Amino acid sequence: MIVFALQNETVDAIAYRLYGKTKGIVEQIYHLNPGLCELSAQLPMGTRIIVPETVTEPQKHQINLWD
Numbered sequence: 001m002i003v004f005a006l007q008n009e010t011v012d013a014i015a016y017r018l019y020g021k022t023k024g025i026v027e028q029i030y031h032l033n034p035g036l037c038e039l040s041a042q043l044p045m046g047t048r049i050i051v052p053e054t055v056t057e058p059q060k061h062q063i064n065l066w067d
Contacts, residue, residue, distance in 0.1 A: 001051050005043040011036065019055055028052050 003014060015025040030036055032050045039047065 001053050003049050003051055005045060005047040005049060007045045008042045009045075010041055010043065011049075014049060014051070018051060025052070025055055028055070 012022045012026050015022045019025055
């Protein structure tokens, strides 16, 4: 999915605007947009950014003490 940065928006603000959280998503956005890290923290208005279609939670390994 392609989105465009709003005025003075940062990558983490875009992640929060689209997904309601930033954990793990910011890294995916930087991975999908290799040249994005060369821009300033506040992105120029209208910057084209590729974001993941869906975001999955990382699997947590749980240990049951009684097994």
